[in-house]
Each structure stands twice: as C-alpha cells, then as structure tokens.
Amino acid sequence: MSKQELPVVDLNPVACCSPIAVRPMDADQAAVVAPLFKALGDPVRLRLMSMIASVPEICVCDLTPAFDLSGPTISHHLKLLREAGLVDSERRGTWVWYRARPEAFRQLGALLDISGTPAGA
Amino acid sequence: MSKQELPVVDLNPVACCSPIAVRPMDADQAAVVAPLFKALGDPVRLRLMSMIASVPEICVCDLTPAFDLSGPTISHHLKLLREAGLVDSERRGTWVWYRARPEAFRQLGALLDISGTPAGA
DNA sequence: CTCTTGTTTCGACATACGTCTAGCTTGACA
DNA sequence: TGTCAAGCTAGACGTATGTCGAAACAAGAG
Incomplete structure (x- = not known):
C-alpha cells in the first residue's frame, strides 16, 4: 500500500460527526x-419526504393518492422514514398527520458540507 | 382527503432540483x-466515500485494509459509488486512485437545505 | 516470457427490500 | 351499539443487494 496518511480531526461535539469530507468516518x-x-x-420515500417537508404538516390521506401504490405500501415507507427519525407522526381523529424533523436534515446537510475540504477545492 | 394544497415552485435551473423541503419532488x-x-x-460505502473525500485522492490499496471485507467486495462498493457519480477513478501503473466528485456533494447538500422552509421553521 | 502483486469480473448464495392482499385497530357518528 | 372509513400490521412473493471464492485482467520486475 502507499502508506498515505488519512487526516485525524476531532468530532463535532454538536452533531454526530464531522462532514464526511473532513475526516474518515469510523465504522460506528x-x-x-x-x-x-x-x-x-x-x-417513493424521497418524494414522501419532500411532500412532508414542504408543508408544516400533511395528512396520509393527501400523500397516498399521489402514488400508484397501495395504502399499505405507503404506510410501510412512512414507517421507515419514522424509524429513521426523519419524520414524526400524530393521530388526530380519523387522520394521521406527518411532520418533518428538521434536526435530522440539518445533520445530514452538515455531513455533506465540503467547503474548505480536499474534495471541495 | 383534506384537500390541502402543496406548494408549487419553479425548479432551480442550476442543479437538478429545489431543496426537498421547498417543493414536492416529482417522480422523475x-x-x-x-x-x-x-x-x-x-x-461500508459511506466510510469509503468519507475516506476518499477527506484527501485529494487515495489508492484502493489504502482503502481495502481498513475493512474486514474481501477485495472484490470493496471493489464492488467502489463501483457503485462510481456509477452513482460520487467518485472518479484512474489507474496509474499498478494502483487505482479514487477522487471525490464535489459537484455531486454540492447537489445533495443543496437538496437537504431547509433554511427558510416550512420544515426549517 | 513468466512470476508477482493489485484490481476487477463472474457466479453463487443468504438476506434484505418493495410490493401486494387480507385482516386488524382506531375513531367518528347515527 | 353497529357500521364505516382511515391507516396499520401480518404474511407472502419476487427481485435486489452484500458477500464470498475463483478466475480473469493489468502492469511492472526479474
């Protein structure tokens, strides 16, 4: 191997990690x-996420008809978004409402920041 | 359904799309x-990507030993990153060197920007 | 030319994923 | 209470994915 040294930088104490272009991520x-x-x-999940994040909150009944997919399939994708921590849901009467979780987005956006890194040059 | 209106905004002409929290993404x-x-x-790919992006370029021979995986498996993941347009590779003599493609990162980062959107409030 | 080392391709396998239908749970309302 | 609608859960099924070992390919050294 070439014995090239990878940079070692302290973790950002606020979010989980430094931007991925600042220091190599460890397995954890x-x-x-x-x-x-x-x-x-x-x-499908990306569109769902986008529909949810572009409004303060949105009912599943407004999400499902936007796709050519069964209700259970949409429900399954929403569950994955929920388990990933990207959205929150709340039942109000008959309907279930979804909201984006901005913290998760800020964290992901920060991870992709490449300004002032080798890749950004 | 609730007849809630989703926002309709022009596409960003520079990158592929507006931030996902600005307007709902269409299927395409x-x-x-x-x-x-x-x-x-x-x-594995996230770590590879991070290792590649934190230096100007890096040899496969420096990537492989960082994982408990076979060479072919690493090669497979690198191929996926290449096909996604996230990295470039170049053979120089015996070794193959990988570089990050900053445009792809900037685009992804822009998509996740939630400042000034419903989700960011 | 042949040997060695680095990297990718090929073929196989187990697991994970996206989708569906059928059935269940929750809440509204007569 | 009975019934209906919205949404979720369960189970099944085909395909995609992550991994490996073996083999092929590439480039330099002897």
Whole structure:
C-alpha cells in the first residue's frame, strides 16, 4: 500500500460527526448515519419526504393518492422514514398527520458540507 | 382527503432540483436523486466515500485494509459509488486512485437545505 | 516470457427490500 | 351499539443487494 496518511480531526461535539469530507468516518459513526441516507435512497420515500417537508404538516390521506401504490405500501415507507427519525407522526381523529424533523436534515446537510475540504477545492 | 394544497415552485435551473423541503419532488426528479442517497446508504460505502473525500485522492490499496471485507467486495462498493457519480477513478501503473466528485456533494447538500422552509421553521 | 502483486469480473448464495392482499385497530357518528 | 372509513400490521412473493471464492485482467520486475 502507499502508506498515505488519512487526516485525524476531532468530532463535532454538536452533531454526530464531522462532514464526511473532513475526516474518515469510523465504522460506528457510519452505522448510525448510513440508515438515514438509506431511508432517502428510495424514490417513493424521497418524494414522501419532500411532500412532508414542504408543508408544516400533511395528512396520509393527501400523500397516498399521489402514488400508484397501495395504502399499505405507503404506510410501510412512512414507517421507515419514522424509524429513521426523519419524520414524526400524530393521530388526530380519523387522520394521521406527518411532520418533518428538521434536526435530522440539518445533520445530514452538515455531513455533506465540503467547503474548505480536499474534495471541495 | 383534506384537500390541502402543496406548494408549487419553479425548479432551480442550476442543479437538478429545489431543496426537498421547498417543493414536492416529482417522480422523475426522485428517480434521478434517490440513487445518490442510496449509494451513501450503506455503512461500508459511506466510510469509503468519507475516506476518499477527506484527501485529494487515495489508492484502493489504502482503502481495502481498513475493512474486514474481501477485495472484490470493496471493489464492488467502489463501483457503485462510481456509477452513482460520487467518485472518479484512474489507474496509474499498478494502483487505482479514487477522487471525490464535489459537484455531486454540492447537489445533495443543496437538496437537504431547509433554511427558510416550512420544515426549517 | 513468466512470476508477482493489485484490481476487477463472474457466479453463487443468504438476506434484505418493495410490493401486494387480507385482516386488524382506531375513531367518528347515527 | 353497529357500521364505516382511515391507516396499520401480518404474511407472502419476487427481485435486489452484500458477500464470498475463483478466475480473469493489468502492469511492472526479474
């Protein structure tokens, strides 16, 4: 191997990790963060996420008809987004309402920040 | 359904899409972007990506020993990152060197920007 | 040319994932 | 209480994914 040295930088104390272009992620951090990206890695979930995040809150009854998919399938995807911590849900009467969790987005956005890094140059 | 109106906003002409919290993504946009998130949705690939992005370039021979995985498996993950457009590779003599593609990161980061959106409030 | 080392491709396998239908739970309302 | 609608859970099924070992390919050294 080339014996190249990888940079070693302290963790950002606020969020989970430094931007991925600042220092190499260790296995534990990757295991925490990868599921968040994975949750957004399906076109249906990405659209759901986008529909939810573009309004203060939205009813499942407004999400389902936007897709050519069965109700249970949409419900399944929403569950994955919930388990990833990207959205919150709340039942109010007959309907269930979903809201985005901004912290998760801020964390993911921060991870992708490449300004002032080797990759950003 | 609740007849709630989803916002309709012009596309950002520079990148592929507006931030996902600005307007709901349509199916075509989601089909383009989701594979990028999917590529980062595996812990091994996320670590690889991070190792690659934290230096100007890096040799496969420095990536492989960081994992408890066979060479072919690492090669497979690198191929997926390449096909997603997140990294570039170049053979120089015996070794193959990988570099991050900053444009892809900037685009993903922009998508996750929630400042000034309903979710960011 | 042949040997060695580094990397990718191929083929196989177990597991995870996306989707469906059927059935259940919750709440509203007559 | 009975009934209906919204949404979730359970189970099944086909496909995609992560992993491996073996083999092929690439480049340099002897």
